Amino acid sequence: MARAAASRTRTRIQREKTELILSAALDVFSTYGFRGSTIDQIARQAGLSKPNLLYYFDGKEAIHARLLERLLDTWLEPLKQLDPEGEPIDEILAYVHRKLEMARDFPRESRLFANEILQGAPRIMKQIEGPLKDLVDEKARVIRGWSDAGKIAPVDPHHLIFSIWATTQHYADFDIQVSVVLGARAATRFEDAHRHLSDMFTKLLRP
Amino acid sequence: MARAAASRTRTRIQREKTELILSAALDVFSTYGFRGSTIDQIARQAGLSKPNLLYYFDGKEAIHARLLERLLDTWLEPLKQLDPEGEPIDEILAYVHRKLEMARDFPRESRLFANEILQGAPRIMKQIEGPLKDLVDEKARVIRGWSDAGKIAPVDPHHLIFSIWATTQHYADFDIQVSVVLGARAATRFEDAHRHLSDMFTKLLRP
Amino acid sequence: MARAAASRTRTRIQREKTELILSAALDVFSTYGFRGSTIDQIARQAGLSKPNLLYYFDGKEAIHARLLERLLDTWLEPLKQLDPEGEPIDEILAYVHRKLEMARDFPRESRLFANEILQGAPRIMKQIEGPLKDLVDEKARVIRGWSDAGKIAPVDPHHLIFSIWATTQHYADFDIQVSVVLGARAATRFEDAHRHLSDMFTKLLRP
Amino acid sequence: MARAAASRTRTRIQREKTELILSAALDVFSTYGFRGSTIDQIARQAGLSKPNLLYYFDGKEAIHARLLERLLDTWLEPLKQLDPEGEPIDEILAYVHRKLEMARDFPRESRLFANEILQGAPRIMKQIEGPLKDLVDEKARVIRGWSDAGKIAPVDPHHLIFSIWATTQHYADFDIQVSVVLGARAATRFEDAHRHLSDMFTKLLRP
DNA sequence: AATGAATGAGTTTTCATTCAT
DNA sequence: AATGAATGAAAACTCATTCAT
Numbered sequence: 001m002a003r004a005a006a007s008r009t010r011t012r013i014q015r016e017k018t019e020l021i022l023s024a025a026l027d028v029f030s031t032y033g034f035r036g037s038t039i040d041q042i043a044r045q046a047g048l049s050k051p052n053l054l055y056y057f058d059g060k061e062a063i064h065a066r067l068l069e070r071l072l073d074t075w076l077e078p079l080k081q082l083d084p085e086g087e088p089i090d091e092i093l094a095y096v097h098r099k100l101e102m103a104r105d106f107p108r109e110s111r112l113f114a115n116e117i118l119q120g121a122p123r124i125m126k127q128i129e130g131p132l133k134d135l136v137d138e139k140a141r142v143i144r145g146w147s148d149a150g151k152i153a154p155v156d157p158h159h160l161i162f163s164i165w166a167t168t169q170h171y172a173d174f175d176i177q178v179s180v181v182l183g184a185r186a187a188t189r190f191e192d193a194h195r196h197l198s199d200m201f202t203k204l205l206r207p
Numbered sequence: 208m209a210r211a212a213a214s215r216t217r218t219r220i221q222r223e224k225t226e227l228i229l230s231a232a233l234d235v236f237s238t239y240g241f242r243g244s245t246i247d248q249i250a251r252q253a254g255l256s257k258p259n260l261l262y263y264f265d266g267k268e269a270i271h272a273r274l275l276e277r278l279l280d281t282w283l284e285p286l287k288q289l290d291p292e293g294e295p296i297d298e299i300l301a302y303v304h305r306k307l308e309m310a311r312d313f314p315r316e317s318r319l320f321a322n323e324i325l326q327g328a329p330r331i332m333k334q335i336e337g338p339l340k341d342l343v344d345e346k347a348r349v350i351r352g353w354s355d356a357g358k359i360a361p362v363d364p365h366h367l368i369f370s371i372w373a374t375t376q377h378y379a380d381f382d383i384q385v386s387v388v389l390g391a392r393a394a395t396r397f398e399d400a401h402r403h404l405s406d407m408f409t410k411l412l413r414p
Numbered sequence: 415m416a417r418a419a420a421s422r423t424r425t426r427i428q429r430e431k432t433e434l435i436l437s438a439a440l441d442v443f444s445t446y447g448f449r450g451s452t453i454d455q456i457a458r459q460a461g462l463s464k465p466n467l468l469y470y471f472d473g474k475e476a477i478h479a480r481l482l483e484r485l486l487d488t489w490l491e492p493l494k495q496l497d498p499e500g501e502p503i504d505e506i507l508a509y510v511h512r513k514l515e516m517a518r519d520f521p522r523e524s525r526l527f528a529n530e531i532l533q534g535a536p537r538i539m540k541q542i543e544g545p546l547k548d549l550v551d552e553k554a555r556v557i558r559g560w561s562d563a564g565k566i567a568p569v570d571p572h573h574l575i576f577s578i579w580a581t582t583q584h585y586a587d588f589d590i591q592v593s594v595v596l597g598a599r600a601a602t603r604f605e606d607a608h609r610h611l612s613d614m615f616t617k618l619l620r621p
Numbered sequence: 622m623a624r625a626a627a628s629r630t631r632t633r634i635q636r637e638k639t640e641l642i643l644s645a646a647l648d649v650f651s652t653y654g655f656r657g658s659t660i661d662q663i664a665r666q667a668g669l670s671k672p673n674l675l676y677y678f679d680g681k682e683a684i685h686a687r688l689l690e691r692l693l694d695t696w697l698e699p700l701k702q703l704d705p706e707g708e709p710i711d712e713i714l715a716y717v718h719r720k721l722e723m724a725r726d727f728p729r730e731s732r733l734f735a736n737e738i739l740q741g742a743p744r745i746m747k748q749i750e751g752p753l754k755d756l757v758d759e760k761a762r763v764i765r766g767w768s769d770a771g772k773i774a775p776v777d778p779h780h781l782i783f784s785i786w787a788t789t790q791h792y793a794d795f796d797i798q799v800s801v802v803l804g805a806r807a808a809t810r811f812e813d814a815h816r817h818l819s820d821m822f823t824k825l826l827r828p
Numbered sequence: 829a830a831t832g833a834a835t836g837a838g839t840t841t842t843c844a845t846t847c848a849t
Numbered sequence: 850a851a852t853g854a855a856t857g858a859a860a861a862c863t864c865a866t867t868c869a870t
Contacts, residue, residue, distance in 0.1 A: 468840090473841070474839095
């Protein structure tokens, strides 16, 4: 099964079409979930015929797998940047800021991830147990260090991280509800959210 | 086609079967989403034949609709209880507590709701725009009142509510991820979460 | 996946439809081979809709597997009847006779088997290595015993069996060619074949 | 569309590629049958791209047709050599020998032919009805002549020929079964078969 | 000559729903 | 009420063939 996508040398067209498909697939999967999405939808969204799409990918699973694979790097990047040598509260607030920016700029990725976790992470469990847990544990130790040193208030590092994830991702994952509830004020929701979350995590962490 | 569900008089058996089906459907829909679930799965889970199940409900959509319909009441109940006459910080912490209990005791309902919102709320939009928004706006005014009166620190009431929703529901919706990340500590996750969230919202709101 | 075919209690309709499908499948598979046959063809031949056919069987593979499973018993029966206590030459000639009758009465089964073996026996190898080989070895020992005792002429028992298989099955598997070549004489081909083969194996075995 | 195959002048490269493709196609068709084989398989086996393969042949049917066309000459050659002027029993035994050598040296061709006949000879019927039948009838008359002249025992010439075909081709067409059944003795199967068949046809024909 | 890209027509299978009893 | 049987519509995927270069 030598698919174009698997060959060593990639032509310009292959790279472009691959990206086109992945973007269309991200649209569709993030909205309807894996089983709720059809190859037809993705092909239509990408402006390709179904067989042509399958010329570039081995199947629905393969497209989804590729998206998740790419996702995790992007997803963990903001936490990776948390600098153990930096000023603790600034570092954590900056992390909140980066996560909120991701919710604003990459809502499809956020929803793709949320969909996968909601359904029990059938296709991403290994990465949760491996890279994700490892990174969280590492950064939790950094936060605990700060806390033990009295640089921030005592806090459970893991639950702090969950709160940051939850509050920021909420603006992507539950966007439709947020928009409806905020009504007219929805236009400024990210600035308002940023102010609110900065306030909340500052007060939580101030020693 | 006189469906049992539509007839005025319901026998005990009818009520029991209806509940059985709804519980089975909740299991399945909350795990796989609407389109990812099949009537076969639900029937098997309920221990009924497919045609028998469809004797009680008009179809897949109808079962899902009924679940969502019921859900909203349960879902809004904790917020409804927020008492304008109560002690502000206590009231809000008690609300956080109730929401966290719901995440612990009704995770399927939480995931059903999350699934629906994630997919753009196609089947629940009206209730979001109506009852839910109305209730939130009402309680936001209460909170603003407290804030204006100096009883709690200045805070954006809507974003406060979003934060409460996000942080508490996270323990139901992202349970699989929380469990993996916490590893051995997962057994006490709700107590730890409660302590953490109480601390966080207390500090946020203390005038 | 509780298929009707798998349930304990079989209704009359289930038994009838199952047989109907297997007969249609035998027609089609024996003519076009496994990969050359389509479920559409089988369904049409059986006078059923495709989904209805799949209500009784789990898929194309399952139908084919069931046919092969049944086939082997029928297939080995004539050899099983070879009686070690009988009169040697009579026994072998009677075996030739039974095999030739099978070629005449069950040509579809013969062709199904031939198709499978021709393609390397991918779905029946285990039965070849097990029951078939065991039976052949057992009967080969019987024939060798006769030969050693001088009751029949010296002969390689395995190759004798191959010759019997080949010459008799030929009238089923290569029927189209036999018919064309014999032209007008084709009507009596089984009687003629019987006379010819009886003569041949008698002369071969007479001590 | 001037296909290379159609042009008058063939370069060395063209001839080589054509042979390469036909050999690959023989591998694949003889194993999986016509409908069970794909152009992809053939192209991969030949180490060519699919469109390149189709540059040399007009399509799947065309490749198969060419193989069958060539096959018949090879196939009938051993019988053609049966010399009416030769010593009858020697001639027939030599024919058996040539057929058995073909089964040993050209098993793919044998299986390609068997596949085609099994499926009702849809693509080779004309050659069966024409050249093949003609040759068989001609040689049958020769054999009948020998028989009438008392040079060999009375025998039905057509059924004799079928027996020779069946027993020799069996070692190619049912090779997988023969190998399994013979087990350790499989190494010498062609010598053993030759001894057995020589014995059998000698005894049959000796006046 | 050769190949990357593209596609229409299948082919297997699934699924919500309906029918008949 | 309940179920075995049936089906049309769709979904995933395959494949021979063609297009463009």
